[in-house]
Amino acid sequence: MIGRSVTATPANGVKPRWQQPRFQRFQLGAAVAATALLSWIAAIQYNTAPEAELLAEQVIASHARSMLTTRLADVSTSDEHTVKPWLSSKLDFSPPVTDLTRAGFPLVGGRLDYLDNRPVAALVYGHSQHVINLFVWPDRGSGRSLPMQSMSKHGYNVLHWINGGMAFWAISDLNATEMKTFAEAYAGAK
16 A cells, blocks of 8 residues: 555544544634634734824824914914913813913914814914914823823824823924924923
């Protein structure tokens, strides 16, 4: 019997369990299911961007839209005592509004926007010929704090931090150093 494989069958004629067709089908089905599950998990992890990345894309898109239209501010004034009550009357929270003219970032005004599946405050600041949008809304993390984080995308510098129960996202085409100076001036004014 050259070239043929011989499978030994016990004297009682019953094949071992691993040689039985039903058990082999089970093993094959389990292997296919495990492969499908691992492929599905890998695809989800590969295709799912972190929450901050998705939110950063929303912030960038909102900033870009505001720059393309004439709707930079719904209420155009450097008076924080006009901007804050106007925004508070339209939102379910009261955003912290500060004029930073002395720091070189005058308040231009404010508007309503929509980010993170909710209406948010957009505070508009200027610096030289540049516009800074600072988006503010209550943080869902209830009381957590997050130190300032920065990223650069699509030609914009974006800063994000959480403090006092509020989420802050600042964006502009200013360089990273000037953006950090702005964010520190804003955070320090409170």
